[in-house]
Amino acid sequence: MKKDILKIVGIIGVFALIGYVMMYPYEVEPPKDKDIEIVDDMVYQNLDDILNQPDLKGNIVYIQVLYYLYNTKIDSINKLYEKYKDKNVKFVYLYPPARPSSRKKDNTRLWFKILNKYPLKGKHFIIDDVCRGDMSDRKEAQNPKDRRSVFALIANASHKIVDYNAPEVAENEYEAVSKKLDELLKAQKNDTIISK
Numbered sequence: 001m002k003k004d005i006l007k008i009v010g011i012i013g014v015f016a017l018i019g020y021v022m023m024y025p026y027e028v029e030p031p032k033d034k035d036i037e038i039v040d041d042m043v044y045q046n047l048d049d050i051l052n053q054p055d056l057k058g059n060i061v062y063i064q065v066l067y068y069l070y071n072t073k074i075d076s077i078n079k080l081y082e083k084y085k086d087k088n089v090k091f092v093y094l095y096p097p098a099r100p101s102s103r104k105k106d107n108t109r110l111w112f113k114i115l116n117k118y119p120l121k122g123k124h125f126i127i128d129d130v131c132r133g134d135m136s137d138r139k140e141a142q143n144p145k146d147r148r149s150v151f152a153l154i155a156n157a158s159h160k161i162v163d164y165n166a167p168e169v170a171e172n173e174y175e176a177v178s179k180k181l182d183e184l185l186k187a188q189k190n191d192t193i194i195s196k
Contacts, residue, residue, distance in 0.1 A: 030112050035081070035121040038111070046134040050092065050125055051159040059090045060184045062177065063153040064169060065135070066093050066120075074118045077169045080177060081121040088157060088188060089181055091122030096132050139164040154180055157188050 030038050039053075051061060064077070081091050095111050107126055115124070135153070142164050152166040166180065167173035 029116070031115045031119055033119050033121065035085070036115060036119060037123045038115070039123065039125050046131055047138065047153075047161070048159075050094070050127075050131075051155055053123070055123075056090050056092070056159075058157050059088045060157055060181060060188065061090050061092055061155040061159065062166070062169075062181065063092045063094060063155065065132075065151050066095055073169060074120055076174045078119075078121050080169055080174060080181075083178065084181060085121075087185060089185070093120060093122055093124045094127045094131070095124060096127050096129070152177075154184065156184055 030036075047063075050056075050063075062080075077091070084091075095107070111124065111126060138161065142161075152168045153161050154163040154166045156162050162184065163180065167176035169177050
């Protein structure tokens, strides 16, 4: 009986050690790619805080909420980024932590790790549940019957959200996103000509 207890305690000890090593708070370097910007100074609580960033002013903003990532999505998003990087279009990615109750440092470390594996070009923000709620409330105000989560939004150059159900950049929706961005760029160009 004593031997059984010792075996059980030993097994539990081994699993506890493995868990500790896996959860050890190691540091992860942010990605080195110049086209990847991570805003890590605070957790943003509403969409206006994000859209009012100085480098986004006067630009059309495509916002993707990233609950998950996979290779084909990364390739499609980066292809779109390259197509529009010299135009008035900015790409913003919002990362809602999988574990909202966990520490911000842990969420930042996890996001760095993901971006080092999947280098997604654009500006990245870690958001909290308040910001996610703000987006959902705005979307619901536009269309009360639509209860789906917000995955992608498009804001015009005045930062008015023009599409709360923007196509998500995946392989099959690349053209749809491209079309919407082209329409907004054309409208922005026409507005500029009219105002002159």
